[in-house]
Amino acid sequence: MTVNYNKNEMIPAPVVDPDSKAFWDAVQNQELVFQKCGDCGRLRHPPRPVCPKCRSLNIEWEPSSGKGTIYSKTIYRKSPHPGMKAPFTVVLVELDEGLKLISNMVDIKNDDIKIGMQVEVVFDNLTDDLNLPKFRKVD
Amino acid sequence: MFDQYLSRRYQKFGRPDPSAYLIKDKTAIAGIGATEFSKNSGRSELQMACEAIIDAVEDAGLKMEQIDGLVKFAMDYTDEMHLVSALGIKDLAFFAECGWGGGACCSTISHAAAAVATGMAKYVVCYRAMNERSGRRYGRVPGVETVMAAPNDHYGYIMPYGLAVPPSWVALFGTRYMHDYNVTAEQLGWVSVVLREHACMNPEAMFYGVPATLEDYMASKMIVEPLRLYDCCVDSDGACAIIVTTTERAKDLKQTPAVIMGAVQGIAEQGEMMTSLYRPKISLLPEVWYAGQELWRVSGVTPKDVDVAQFYDAFSPLIPMQMEEYGFVEEGEGALFCEGGERIRIGGELPCNTSGGHLSEAYIHGMNLINEAVRQVRGTSTGQVDDVEISLVTGGLGVPTSAILLRR
Structure with missing residues (x-):
C-alpha cells in the first residue's frame, strides 16, 4: 500500500x-x-x-467499471496529518465512464505514478468499519 | 484575440443590459487602511480590525460616526456587532458578509458598492482581520477523528486520501495545468521571483529586504509536488480595511477616488471548495472565466485597457491560469507570458502584484491586493506603474470568486 x-x-x-x-x-x-x-x-x-x-x-x-487512467497527481513531501506518513501520493483518476475520483495508488512507488497510466480499483481495508476505493496500475 | 476569447464559451442569455449596472463610475473607494503585516501580531483579531478601520477612516478624511455600513468575510472571526461597540460607530444601516475565503475580497466591494449606489448606506467599510500565522493557521487539518465537513463541501471524498490542505488541492490543478500546456517549473518560478522583486521595493512587505533569484526558487523545498515553498503565499497576521462610497461624495474627501468600473462575483457549474476536480478539464477555471466575462460586460473595457493587475496569488500557478481566464492571453499561454519576468514586472506589458502580492507582501485574503490597486490609481505605490488609468484586482479562486476594476 x-x-x-x-x-x-x-x-x-x-x-x-x-x-x-x-x-x-x-x-x-x-x-x-x-x-x-x-x-x-x-x-x-x-x-x-x-x-x-x-x-x-x-x-x-x-x-463502475473500476477502470480508468491517472488524470493528475501530487506527492506530499511532508505529511499534513498525523494519521499518514509522508511521502505519499494523491491521484485524480478519470474513470472510463468519464467521472473523476480522488484516491491513492497501491503497490507502486510514488515517482512511478504517471499521468495517463491505466489503473483499476481495489479496496483498502483500513479498519473494520472503513474500506476506501484505491487504485493499482494495470499492466 | 479577445473576440475569440469572448466566443469561446460565454452565453449572455439573460444578462442585464450594462446600462442597468448602477455601480459603474458612480461608486468609488475613498479610503484604505491596514495594520503592519507580521508573523505574530501579539493582539486580538478584533483589535487588528479596529486598527485597520481607524486607519482607513482617517485616510479618507471621514469621522467614525459617519460610517453606516460594514461588510465582513464570512470566515472572519470578528463581526459587525462587536466592531460597532468597539469603534463607537453610532448606527449601522447596512451589513453583509461574503463567503468562500479569499474569494470574498472583491465580493465585499461589490456588496458595499451596491449598498451606496442604491442609497442603503453612505460610507461602507469592508475589512478582513486575520492572525493566520500566529492563530488559526491554514493547512492544519481540523480534527483527526472525523473530517470536519459541511455535507455539500464534499471533503469526505478527499480527506481520507490525505488530500487535506490547500496547497495539495491546488497542486492537483497545477500538475495537470503543467501537463496540458507543457509548463515548466522555471516559468512558474518567474512569477515568484518577480513578485519578490516587487516586495523588495515595499517596506511594508514581509519579504522586504529578502531578494530571491530563480536559483533560490528552484532550490526551495518541495512542499506538495509540483508546488515548492516559494510557490506558496506567506502566512501572515494583519488586517486591511477599505471604504466605499459614491464617487460624488468621494470627490469631497481627502484622497483621489479610485472609481469603481466593475465589481463582480462568479460561481460556475461543478464547483467545490478548492477541489473543483471533477470537471471535464481542470486546467481551466470556469468561475474565473465567468467573473471575467461579467467584469468586461459591466465595465465596457477589455483586458488590453488594463494598466496594472493584482491577481489573487495564494499559489504561483494561479497567476498564469487567471491571465488566461480573464482573457489577457490565450488558453495555455499564461506561463509563457510570465517566463523571463519582463512582461509582468513593473514597467512591463502587464505589471502584476506590484506590492509583492500574497507570495511576498502578506496574505490578507486579497484585501492587501485591493489596497495596492487603489494606491496604483492614486499614484502612491512603492512599485508605482506610470500613468495608471485602469487597475484590476481578482479574488480567490478555486472557490467562488470575485473581481473589481478601478480607474482614476
Whole structure:
C-alpha cells in the first residue's frame, strides 16, 4: 500500500450524509458505484440529490467499471496529518465512464505514478468499519 | 484575440443590459487602511480590525460616526456587532458578509458598492482581520477523528486520501495545468521571483529586504509536488480595511477616488471548495472565466485597457491560469507570458502584484491586493506603474470568486 497510515492515529473518515450514504455503503461492500439519473441516465459524482441536466429526483446507483487512467497527481513531501506518513501520493483518476475520483495508488512507488497510466480499483481495508476505493496500475 | 476569447464559451442569455449596472463610475473607494503585516501580531483579531478601520477612516478624511455600513468575510472571526461597540460607530444601516475565503475580497466591494449606489448606506467599510500565522493557521487539518465537513463541501471524498490542505488541492490543478500546456517549473518560478522583486521595493512587505533569484526558487523545498515553498503565499497576521462610497461624495474627501468600473462575483457549474476536480478539464477555471466575462460586460473595457493587475496569488500557478481566464492571453499561454519576468514586472506589458502580492507582501485574503490597486490609481505605490488609468484586482479562486476594476 502506497499510503502508509499511522495506525496509532485516527484516519480521517468520510462524513456520510443522506446524499452520500449509498456511495459509502457500497464501498464498505467493496463495490464502486456512481449516482445515475433515474430518468435521463446521466452519471454524476460526487452524489447530489438532483440531476443537474433534467432536475429529476429519481436516483439509481450504477456499478463502475473500476477502470480508468491517472488524470493528475501530487506527492506530499511532508505529511499534513498525523494519521499518514509522508511521502505519499494523491491521484485524480478519470474513470472510463468519464467521472473523476480522488484516491491513492497501491503497490507502486510514488515517482512511478504517471499521468495517463491505466489503473483499476481495489479496496483498502483500513479498519473494520472503513474500506476506501484505491487504485493499482494495470499492466 | 479577445473576440475569440469572448466566443469561446460565454452565453449572455439573460444578462442585464450594462446600462442597468448602477455601480459603474458612480461608486468609488475613498479610503484604505491596514495594520503592519507580521508573523505574530501579539493582539486580538478584533483589535487588528479596529486598527485597520481607524486607519482607513482617517485616510479618507471621514469621522467614525459617519460610517453606516460594514461588510465582513464570512470566515472572519470578528463581526459587525462587536466592531460597532468597539469603534463607537453610532448606527449601522447596512451589513453583509461574503463567503468562500479569499474569494470574498472583491465580493465585499461589490456588496458595499451596491449598498451606496442604491442609497442603503453612505460610507461602507469592508475589512478582513486575520492572525493566520500566529492563530488559526491554514493547512492544519481540523480534527483527526472525523473530517470536519459541511455535507455539500464534499471533503469526505478527499480527506481520507490525505488530500487535506490547500496547497495539495491546488497542486492537483497545477500538475495537470503543467501537463496540458507543457509548463515548466522555471516559468512558474518567474512569477515568484518577480513578485519578490516587487516586495523588495515595499517596506511594508514581509519579504522586504529578502531578494530571491530563480536559483533560490528552484532550490526551495518541495512542499506538495509540483508546488515548492516559494510557490506558496506567506502566512501572515494583519488586517486591511477599505471604504466605499459614491464617487460624488468621494470627490469631497481627502484622497483621489479610485472609481469603481466593475465589481463582480462568479460561481460556475461543478464547483467545490478548492477541489473543483471533477470537471471535464481542470486546467481551466470556469468561475474565473465567468467573473471575467461579467467584469468586461459591466465595465465596457477589455483586458488590453488594463494598466496594472493584482491577481489573487495564494499559489504561483494561479497567476498564469487567471491571465488566461480573464482573457489577457490565450488558453495555455499564461506561463509563457510570465517566463523571463519582463512582461509582468513593473514597467512591463502587464505589471502584476506590484506590492509583492500574497507570495511576498502578506496574505490578507486579497484585501492587501485591493489596497495596492487603489494606491496604483492614486499614484502612491512603492512599485508605482506610470500613468495608471485602469487597475484590476481578482479574488480567490478555486472557490467562488470575485473581481473589481478601478480607474482614476
